[in-house]
Amino acid sequence: MDQPAQAPEPPVKPVPIQEPAVAFTSALTLAEFLAQMASRENRRCLRRQYESLVLPPEQQLFCAEYPKWIFVIGLVEENTPDTLTVLPVLARLAQAGPRLDLRIFRDEDALSLLNELVDEDLDLEADLDEIELPLFFFFDEEWTELARWGPRPQAAEERLDQWLAANPRYQALLTDEAEEDSEELARLMSELTHQMRIWYNDDLTQACAQEIQALLTRILGASPEQPESA
Numbered sequence: 001m002d003q004p005a006q007a008p009e010p011p012v013k014p015v016p017i018q019e020p021a022v023a024f025t026s027a028l029t030l031a032e033f034l035a036q037m038a039s040r041e042n043r044r045c046l047r048r049q050y051e052s053l054v055l056p057p058e059q060q061l062f063c064a065e066y067p068k069w070i071f072v073i074g075l076v077e078e079n080t081p082d083t084l085t086v087l088p089v090l091a092r093l094a095q096a097g098p099r100l101d102l103r104i105f106r107d108e109d110a111l112s113l114l115n116e117l118v119d120e121d122l123d124l125e126a127d128l129d130e131i132e133l134p135l136f137f138f139f140d141e142e143w144t145e146l147a148r149w150g151p152r153p154q155a156a157e158e159r160l161d162q163w164l165a166a167n168p169r170y171q172a173l174l175t176d177e178a179e180e181d182s183e184e185l186a187r188l189m190s191e192l193t194h195q196m197r198i199w200y201n202d203d204l205t206q207a208c209a210q211e212i213q214a215l216l217t218r219i220l221g222a223s224p225e226q227p228e229s230a
Contacts, residue, residue: 021143022113023114023116023117024071024073024101024117024143026113027073027103027105027114028103028105028106029103029104030050030091030102030104032104033104033106036106038078039078039079041190042079042084045193045197046083046087046088049084049088049197050088050091050092052201053088053089053092053205054092055092055093055096055209056206059093059096059210059213060096062213062216063093063094063096063097063100064096064098066097066100067220068099068140069099069101069140069141070097070099070100070101070139070140070216071138071139071141071143072090072100072102072103072137072138072139073102073104073105073117073137073139074087074102074104074105074134074135075105075111075131075133075135075136075137076104076105076106076107076133076134077106077133077134078106079189080134080151081189082133082134082150082152082196083133084193084196084197085152085193085196085197085199085204085205086150086152086153087134089205089208089209089212090102090136090212093209093212093213100216111124111125111128114137117137117139117143117145118145119145132151133150133151134150135148136148138216138219146219147215149211149215152208153204153207153208155203155204155207155211156196156199156204156207156208159199160196163192163195167188167191167192169184170188170189
């Protein structure tokens with residue numbers, strides 16, 4: 001199996017000196033996020049997905065030659081199956097791009113700094129319960145929000161809808177606070193995570209990477225006054 005190409009280091013990395021950049025520098029790296037994950041099984045799953053993921057040479061080259069500084073902040077929920085399958089893709093793309101950098105906020109973290117950074121159409125502190133995670137924010141080096149993406153590639157939607165239709169108890173338990181620690185919900189979540197890993201190992205990892213690559217391509221010509229949304 002081909003090993004991922006080592007991304008070259010850029011000659012000079014811009015130092016984020018603006019006050020909003022505190023949100024980025026206070027967020028977690030992937031290694032820090034892994035170390036702080038509460039579930040050992042989730043940690044194993046995420047690490048396995050990341051370590052086994054190899055980008056095709058053309059995507060490695062795209063990231064290596066990407067000309068614009070992009071800082072990506074992922075807002076994630078550890079127990080969401082999408083986090084365990086999508087976050088590794090974003091992390092590999094960022095690793096391959098010397099001008100791409102990724103940090104992570106958890107839904108349980110204090111989000112006031114990140115809330116100040118994102119555009120005013122979204123209030124993370126007030127609306128967090130209504131936001132489907134993970135959600136990734138893309139900023140330039142002036143900390144202008146350029147795009148958002150999440151929680152999964154479009155190619156995953158139909159398969160997920162079919163699974164949810166076949167397992168209606170999952171959504172019911174997920175929205176019932178009294179059942180958030182139930183064994184049935186844990187079992188269904190484990191089943192969905194396993195199923196999603198199969199999908200991503202089949203073709204959704206590449207679909208996800210291609211969708212992010214297309215977003216990064218659009219960013220090069222996008223107006224900073226009009227952030228893109230996935």
